[in-house]
Amino acid sequence: MTTTSPDWSARYAPRMANVKASEIRELLKLLDQPDILSFAGGIPDPGLFPTSEIKAAYDGVLADPAVAAQALQYSVSEGYLPLREWLVERMAAAGVACDASNIMITAGSQQALDLLGKMLIGPGTSVMVARPTYLGALQAFTPYQPSYLDLPDGALAQGFDAQTLKTRLGQHPIGYFVPDFANPTGESLTLAEREALLDLAEAADMTLIEDAAYRDLRFEGEALPTLLALDIARAGSIEQARTLYCGTFSKTVSPALRLGWVCGPKAVIDKLVLLKQGCDLHVSTINQIAAHRAVSQGFEQHLSLLRNAYGAKAQAILGSLARHMPQGVTWSKPQGGMFVWIWLPEHIDGAALLERAIAEERVAFVPGAPFFAEVKATNAIRLSYSLPTAAEIEDGVARLARLIARS
Known part of the structure; x- marks a missing residue:
């Protein structure tokens, strides 16, 4: 006796047509390689967790x-x-x-x-x-x-x-x-x-x-x-x-x-x-x-520790961007949080740049297009500075800048 597997796609509620995989989550699956320097995941630095508390x-x-x-x-x-x-x-x-x-x-x-x-x-x-x-x-x-x-x-x-x-x-x-x-x-x-x-x-x-x-x-x-x-x-x-x-x-x-x-x-x-x-x-x-x-x-003291640490990383990435990025690239200047937003020259697509960045420079980031709801823009990327060290930030930005310069 043979049975026919159900067509699950026909059984989903109509709203499921709008449910799609997160481009960022899918990207992170590809980055579990020790030689990739990643600015992709906007995740806290585990060294700052209040583990003992x-x-x-x-x-x-x-x-x-x-x-x-x-x-x-x-x-x-x-x-x-x-x-x-x-x-x-x-x-x-x-x-x-x-x-x-x-x-x-x-x-x-x-x-x-x-x-x-x-x-x-x-x-x-x-x-x-x-x-x-x-x-x-x-x-x-x-x-x-x-x-x-x-x-x-x-x-x-x-x-x-x-x-x-x-x-x-x-x-x-x-x-x-x-x-x-x-x-x-x-x-x-x-x-x-x-x-x-x-x-x-x-x-x-x-x-x-x-x-x-x-x-x-x-x-x-x-x-x-x-x-x-x-x-x-x-x-x-x-x-x-x-x-x-x-x-x-x-x-x-x-x-x-x-x-x-x-x-x-x-x-x-x-x-x-x-x-x-x-x-x-x-x-x-x-x-x-x-x-x-x-x-x-001690929560306020813990917050002070976080602010000092992320502030130092933000200064590191902003300094690296200023030193290395070619003309035509602009970026945000955050006073808090974990992210810098990069606007690329109009002819550079962030998703295509990511493919090349991984293959040629072993550096990762998040393309900007998924963050737009109504009108998409493709010439942007997001960098997170929360996880890498200052030395990794300098190295990674230099790699990325080289790639953008030859794009």
């Missing part, structure tokens, strides 16, 4: 039978209350008055983006993004079938036609932005641009999603208010705000803990909790308890 936290949790019983058990979907209360204090220090009911713990900020997409985006919902924008946000939102729009060039700095944008955006649009040290560009919104973005959101009745993944990694310049803090100052309270704030411990403590959070009006958090219950019930209880213990003391 994390170990002590887990040891302490498991050494106490009562705490261990709680830590190894199911928990509430909202998240471990002491950790949420600690985050309330952190948010208050950033100008966001809230309480624990305004915060839900997520499995990294990536899950927060997915749940927000599930809650807010339906077929045809307008989602406005920066140009370029974070690829992971596009991956989280795309299955819900949005209609993407790029933020018009110069709109925040030079003003915008509110009525035209409102007409184009339609009803209940979403705006997704990374105000501080964005992935992929490393750039930040000025205070005036943040206020202008809130003006735009109010004019278009837009819900804003603020991705603050890199906010704590400022190593130069003065900190600027979060969009949520500015929104609350206008609206009067978090319950009247239109901004939903996504934070994470992945860049400051450890990605493996898979801990992020959403901060917003209680009505939104209540709905997100219901979605999370249908997704994974809750984030790992023991991870939440251990993380709370690890950050409860």
